[in-house]
Amino acid sequence: MKTVTRLDVAEAIYSEIGLSRKDSNDILDMIINEIVKELAQGNDVKLSSFGTFSLRQKNARTGRNPKTGVEAVITPRKVISFKPSQTMRKIINK
Numbered sequence: 001m002k003t004v005t006r007l008d009v010a011e012a013i014y015s016e017i018g019l020s021r022k023d024s025n026d027i028l029d030m031i032i033n034e035i036v037k038e039l040a041q042g043n044d045v046k047l048s049s050f051g052t053f054s055l056r057q058k059n060a061r062t063g064r065n066p067k068t069g070v071e072a073v074i075t076p077r078k079v080i081s082f083k084p085s086q087t088m089r090k091i092i093n094k
Contacts, residue, residue: 006032013028055079
C-alpha cells in the first residue's frame with residue numbers, strides 16, 4: 001500500500017490539467033488553506049462526492065499513561081472528524 005503525499009496530488013494536477021508544477025502546487029495549497037481557515041473559524045467543510053470535515057469539542061478527562069499506568073488529565077480540545085460521502089464509500093467498497 002502506498003501513501004499519497006501533497007507532492008503526489010500536485011503532480012497529478014500538473015499531469016491531468018497541464019498547468020505548470022508551480023501553479024499546480026499553488027492551487028493545492030490554496031484549497032488546503034481554505035479548508036483549514038474554515039475549520040479554524042468553526043465551520044464545517046463539505047465537498048460534494050468526497051465528504052465532510054467537521055470540528056468536535058472533546059471535554060477534559062482522566063487518562064492513563066499506557067507505559068507507566070500513571071493517571072493524567074487530558075485537557076479539553078477540538079478535534080477534526082471526517083465523514084466520507086456515500087459516493088466515496090461506494091467507490092471504496094466495490
